[in-house]
Amino acid sequence: MLKILKYSIFDLLRSRWSYVYFSFYLMLGFVLLFLNNDMNKAIITLMNIVIVLTPLIGTIFGVMYYYQSKEFTELLLAQPIKRSKIFMGQYLGVALSLTLSLVLGLGIPFVFYGLFKSAVIFDFSLLLLVGAFLNFIFVALSYNISLSTDNKIKGFGYAILMWLFLAVIYDGLFLISLVLFNEYPLDKISLAATMFNPIDLSRILILLKLDISALLGYTGAVFKDFFGTSLGMVSSLSILTLWVGLPVYRIIYKSRKKDF
């Protein structure tokens, strides 16, 4: 598996898009820090961007890489390698190289600005950790979609819809239901609803760490109330892990049965 992983990363690190993605974060980091002159504010702004953008890029890269390397995957399938190793290698290759772009792209400006001497180093690390989680989750989800859909255009469509649903529509539906059913006790339901959306979960996780109640919103407040800050963080991190684990398990399961 490590060999496949090595070549996937190698392949992706040479692709122009990895550099576009990397430079985008690099520029964003520098602009936010040196115009704002406030690390805390920069982190909050970055959070809002990372939470929406990493899922989108993860989804697109995942689908694109799967379909683009399809013939090559077929070549690998005819080699003496176990199927699950091929797909795990490719999946980890995409997820890791995206995470690398994120960590380096945001890390470099923050280090230049004096991250290691500041108090926000943990907040910043958490932001990167959450970004990494979102990469792994959404690349896994998009790999699931493309493994189940042979038609490239359809696969792309479903993947974008999934992102749109989790990043935008889900919150909208959730808000509407809160308004409609505001006479009922909603805290348990909203707690559950948050857990079913990795993007919401990540947002709450970071806000809990930043300890900004004003930005927590209803779900965040319920979350904090229910779990408290530290237990809330632990439980949201473990649910995020589950969000990685389940789709990855399905990749292995699905790839074992698929015809190529």
Added chain:
Amino acid sequence: MISFKNIHKRFGKLIVLDNLNLEVDKGGVFAILGPNGSGKTTLIKSLLGMVIPDKGEILYNGEDILKQWEYRNNLNYLPQIANFPANLTVTELVEMVKNLRPSKTNEKELIELFGLTPFLKQKLGNLSGGTKQKVNIVLAFMFDSDLIILDEPTTGLDPIALIYLKELIQKEKAKGKTILITSHIMSFVEEMSDEIVFLLDGKIYFKGTIEAIKKQTESATLDVAIANLIKKQYA
């Protein structure tokens, strides 16, 4: 050497392989022929473990190969479409496949034979279709395996490369290897193969030598014989 036993495969409503039984003995060139959609590629891919049959078993050297992968150490495969990661160079790709399969290789000889030396440092995405097919051939022939499977090997090759490919196949055959070929180019099949397997509607319709198929269909050439076989089925 290879035996397919009661292989059944359907894609949705379409039955591609229908209770197919086939024995392939060791040594020689076997051509798998049939009209489009007759199940040739599916048959080859189930031997490779890329398509998983619904029913039946496949034995390679006496061992059941379904859901196994180690047996692929002893077979080489040339896929129909040669499409590689666009960002790797030819050398890197060859090294990678070698790395995945640590056994003796003779890629230098093959690269020279097909005149690929000037392309070694180029990215695969920039190569022409024919050059990609040559790389494909190098990858398929560089390992020393008992079984070589070639799916439409002539696609996009120039006349000289085609001659080299034929020589290569003859050479491997002389070493006592088993070679499975699918092709729509009958002159190529007639020149290369010892035995023909004709697939129709997911079943083996004919298996035997080229002489036998000509005699059975009362045809002078192989392409007429094959055309007659297909016509008879639809008559």
